Amino acid sequence: MRDRLTQGSFRSSLLAVLAAIAVTVILLGFGSPSWSSAMRAFFVQPLTNRFYLGNMLSSMGYLLIAALGIVIAFRCGLYNLGGEGQIFVGALAGTLAGLALPGLPGIFGTLLVLIVASATGALLGGLSGLFRRLWGAPELITSYLLSAALIPAAEYLIVGPANDPTRSLLATARLSRAYWLPRFFAPSDLNLSFAIAIALAGIVYLMMFYTVRGYELRIFGLNEEFATYSGIHPTTYTLGAMGLSGGLHGLTGGLMVAGTYHAAISGFSGGIGWSAIAVALVGRLHPLGAIVSALLFAYLDAGTKASMLHTEFTFELGTVIQAVILLLVTASFVVSRRSS
Amino acid sequence: MIVNSLELMVPILIAALGGLLTERAGVLNIGLEGLILVGAFAAIVGANLTGSLLMGAVFGTLAGLALSALYSVACIELRSNIFVAGLATNLLAAGIVPTVSALLYGTRGVVRLAVPVSAQRIAGVSVMVPLAVILAAALHVFLFETPYGIRLRATGGNPQALVARALSPDRYRRFAMLCSGLFAGGAGAAVALRLGVYLPNISAGRGWIALVVIFLGMRHPLGILAGAFVFAVFESFAAAAQGFTEVPGTLLLGLPYLITLAAMVVYSALGRHARIER
Numbered sequence: 001m002r003d004r005l006t007q008g009s010f011r012s013s014l015l016a017v018l019a020a021i022a023v024t025v026i027l028l029g030f031g032s033p034s035w036s037s038a039m040r041a042f043f044v045q046p047l048t049n050r051f052y053l054g055n056m057l058s059s060m061g062y063l064l065i066a067a068l069g070i071v072i073a074f075r076c077g078l079y080n081l082g083g084e085g086q087i088f089v090g091a092l093a094g095t096l097a098g099l100a101l102p103g104l105p106g107i108f109g110t111l112l113v114l115i116v117a118s119a120t121g122a123l124l125g126g127l128s129g130l131f132r133r134l135w136g137a138p139e140l141i142t143s144y145l146l147s148a149a150l151i152p153a154a155e156y157l158i159v160g161p162a163n164d165p166t167r168s169l170l171a172t173a174r175l176s177r178a179y180w181l182p183r184f185f186a187p188s189d190l191n192l193s194f195a196i197a198i199a200l201a202g203i204v205y206l207m208m209f210y211t212v213r214g215y216e217l218r219i220f221g222l223n224e225e226f227a228t229y230s231g232i233h234p235t236t237y238t239l240g241a242m243g244l245s246g247g248l249h250g251l252t253g254g255l256m257v258a259g260t261y262h263a264a265i266s267g268f269s270g271g272i273g274w275s276a277i278a279v280a281l282v283g284r285l286h287p288l289g290a291i292v293s294a295l296l297f298a299y300l301d302a303g304t305k306a307s308m309l310h311t312e313f314t315f316e317l318g319t320v321i322q323a324v325i326l327l328l329v330t331a332s333f334v335v336s337r338r339s340s
Numbered sequence: 341m342i343v344n345s346l347e348l349m350v351p352i353l354i355a356a357l358g359g360l361l362t363e364r365a366g367v368l369n370i371g372l373e374g375l376i377l378v379g380a381f382a383a384i385v386g387a388n389l390t391g392s393l394l395m396g397a398v399f400g401t402l403a404g405l406a407l408s409a410l411y412s413v414a415c416i417e418l419r420s421n422i423f424v425a426g427l428a429t430n431l432l433a434a435g436i437v438p439t440v441s442a443l444l445y446g447t448r449g450v451v452r453l454a455v456p457v458s459a460q461r462i463a464g465v466s467v468m469v470p471l472a473v474i475l476a477a478a479l480h481v482f483l484f485e486t487p488y489g490i491r492l493r494a495t496g497g498n499p500q501a502l503v504a505r506a507l508s509p510d511r512y513r514r515f516a517m518l519c520s521g522l523f524a525g526g527a528g529a530a531v532a533l534r535l536g537v538y539l540p541n542i543s544a545g546r547g548w549i550a551l552v553v554i555f556l557g558m559r560h561p562l563g564i565l566a567g568a569f570v571f572a573v574f575e576s577f578a579a580a581a582q583g584f585t586e587v588p589g590t591l592l593l594g595l596p597y598l599i600t601l602a603a604m605v606v607y608s609a610l611g612r613h614a615r616i617e618r
Contacts, residue, residue: 027439079423081370137608140370140423145548145601152594160588274431281424319435326428327410331418 009332013282016328017296020321024304027320031311038310046302054188058260060298061197062252066276067283067290068204069248073125074285075208076241077221078132079140080125083249083273085147085154088264090121090250091257092154095264096162098175098257106178110258113179117254118247124150125246129239139242151269158266170266181259191259198291200248205287217241249273274322275301281329341576343465347534349572350472351376351527355550356557356564357479358523363554364483365516366496366509367422371411371429372524373547379404379528381437381451384538385444388454396455397529404525405518407433412517416510430547438540451538468530473565480561492516524550545596552604574599 024042032038046052066083073080080086094117098109128143164173181192208214220227220237228234252272257264279297283289304317355372362369379400386399411429414420438448445451483489494501495512502509524547531546532538549571556570557563578595581587 030443081427131605131608135605135608137605138368141548141551141604142601144370145597145604148545148548149594149597149601152590152592156588156590159590274427277424277427316435316438319431320439323428323432323435326424326431327414327420328418330421330424331414 010284012329012331013284013293016325016331017282017300019328020300020324023324024300024317024321027317028307028311032307034310038307041310042303042307045306046299050185051188052302052306054185054190056298056302057185057194057295058188058190059301060294061194062256062260062272063275063279063297064197064290064294065193065200065255066249066252066272067279067294068200068287069125069245069252070276070280071204071283071285071287071290072208072217072248073241073245074280075221076217076237077224078129078238078241078245080128080143080242080245080249081140081277082124082128082143082147082246083276084269084271085150085273086121086124086246086249087253087256087273088154088269089124089147089150089253090117091253091268092157092162092172092264093117093120094250094254095172095175095257098179099173102176104179109176109179110181113175113258114251114254117257118251121250121253122243122247125249126239126243128246129242132242133235133238139238143242147273154264154268155266158264158268162264164263169263171261171263172265174262175257179258180262181255183259189260193255193259196255197294201287201291208287249276252276271318271322274326275318278322278325278329282325341580344576344579345569345572346469347466347572348575349568350466350468350534351530351546352550352553352571353472353476353565353568354530355524355527355546356553356568357476357561358520358527359550359554360479360483360557360559360561360564361492361516361523362513362520363559364493364496365513366499367415367513367517368426368551369517369520370423370426370551371408371547372520372550373543373545374430374433375404375407375411375521375524376528376531376543376547376550377430377433377437377541378407379525380532380542381441381528381538382525383529383532384451384453385440387533388451391455393455393457393533396453396533397526400529400532401522401525404521404523404528406521408517408521408524411521412514415517416514441538449540453533453536453538457533457536466534468534476561476565483561544593545600549596549600552600552607556603556607571599571603 025039028038028042029035046056066087069083070080094113097116098113101112104112124146125143128139128146131137131142132139158172159170162172164171183189183191208218216227216232217237220232224234253268275297279293280290282296283293300321301318304321308317355376359369359372382403383396383400387393387396407429411425414425414428415422441451442448483493491502491507492512492515495509499509527546528543531542553564553567553571556567575596578592582589582592
């Protein structure tokens with residue numbers, strides 16, 4: 001069973017997304033008294049006013065950065081399945097650092113939050129890379145387990161010791177206002193993160209396809225043994241790619257705090273780590289493809305949330321969409337498969 | 341304590357045995373967690389519908405089979421990446437179960453068993469314990485003494501040998517994946533029917549624990565028996581510790597994952613034989 005991550009075609013992406021939309025339409029049909037209004041909410045509402053549109057683009061930015069983290073890891077042949085934890089724990093660490101030092105001049109405060117968040121994510125990702133490099137422990141198991149072990153700890157801190165009792169939310173205290181990222185599409189929460197995300201996609205693209213490191217990373221991902229015999233240093237890429245991947249997830253968490261939530265809240269990551277994997281794969285593990293698929297995903301996500309208000313019961317529609325896409329996105333719909 | 345550990349061992353053991361079949365067929369099955377989850381939910385639904393615990397177990401097993409059928413179609417017929425499809429299996433379970441639960445019971449949370457739990461006991465131990473041990477022994481015989489089992493192992497170890505004999509590795513992989521669905525579904529049923537209730541996230545990492553137990557047990561049914569028992573002893577210690585320590589419950593939710601992670605890392609560090617087929 002060979003890896004088929006970078007293989008397969010754009011057609012698989014398209015079919016996966018169409019299948020997910022079909023499943024959504026069917027589920028909404030079951031769950032809503034007025035199917036047409038739910039449909040309208042799903043497909044049209046995210047585009048109807050500044051608030052929805054801005055929020056959609058805002059979540060697109062966060063998804064994109066996390067997806068770039070997945071692109072780097074998967075292109076290097078490493079499965080980072082700890083995104084959820086890296087985002088959540090990174091966000092919490094960034095928030096706590098920002099709360100501990102509330103008096104910095106604005107830009108330094110923001111940088112502090114972002115750097116601590118990224119470093120925390122990088123540490124978590126890098127740890128799995130280290131276990132893989134040192135002892136061959138499969139990173140897809142260790143990254144998932146580390147994330148799953150730390151999310152309850154983060155939840156505990158948010159509802160317990162780090163909780164702000166003056167707010168009725170399950171959240172930490174808010175960062176000082178000076179640390180918030182500027183917003184530029186009121187009343188939505190679209191903020192500077194979006195521009196950062198697009199810029200990062202460009203940087204990852206250049207790094208991946210126009211630098212020696214990027215070339216070596218892709219070679220390493222295609223064939224680890226060949227790469228090692230060719231003199232590509234395995235430690236740089238197992239540790240580096242996992243660290244970078246975790247760092248981008250941590251940065252996502254930090255930006256979500258500085259840009260949107262201004263605090264760490266219970267259930268922070270809410271599946272965005274899993275969505276990022278789907279986004280990266282639908283974008284065929286290409287940094288620029290990820291921009292398109294992040295937009296598509298943010299649209300589906302906004303539609304899901306809008307249509308939920310038109311259903312009788314709430315259900316995990318977002319999770320089902322992720323699942324259907326992941327089930328099909330790496331499939332190859334080629335007839336000649338029997339030849340192997 | 342020992343009785344309790346033996347009973348806690350059952351789901352981990354059954355799930356790990358299912359995972360062993362796929363592992364031996366060259367598929368690292370990260371979908372076990374989701375398969376256990378649907379098994380647990382379907383077992384409660386089945387028991388409530390039919391009024392019979394046995395039928396509950398049958399429902400749970402079949403639900404695991406159904407989900408693994410989807411998983412195997414994605415992996416084998418459509419040639420999806422096994423890890424990505426495994427992830428999809430887990431997410432599908434996490435999405436479908438609350439949806440069906442909301443449709444059937446109007447709740448996304450706790451579903452109680454309407455049938456009284458009356459475990460058949462032999463010498464004070466649930467009848468499931470000897471059954472699970474017999475399953476381990478049977479799997480040992482199957483894998484090492486039957487031609488089908490030997491071919492299944494070759495699927496993971498040396499698929500070219502099968503191709504050279506005009507046998508299809510896909511056939512054995514499909515069989516292994518469907519069996520792992522049956523087993524993991526049964527494991528989920530064992531968890532839920534023992535508790536007499538379905539809770540959100542009832543699988544609580546057992547799929548991942550089972551995955552690690554496969555390696556700790558040296559990819560061998562009898563080794564897995566020992567590994568599953570060790571984890572069960574630990575689980576019952578942790579449950580007992582919850583009663584007399586001040587450690588908050590939220591924090592303890594992460595503990596099984598942390599222990600499993602430690603076990604995986606230590607095992608890899610000591611053995612260096614955790615070469616994962618990719």
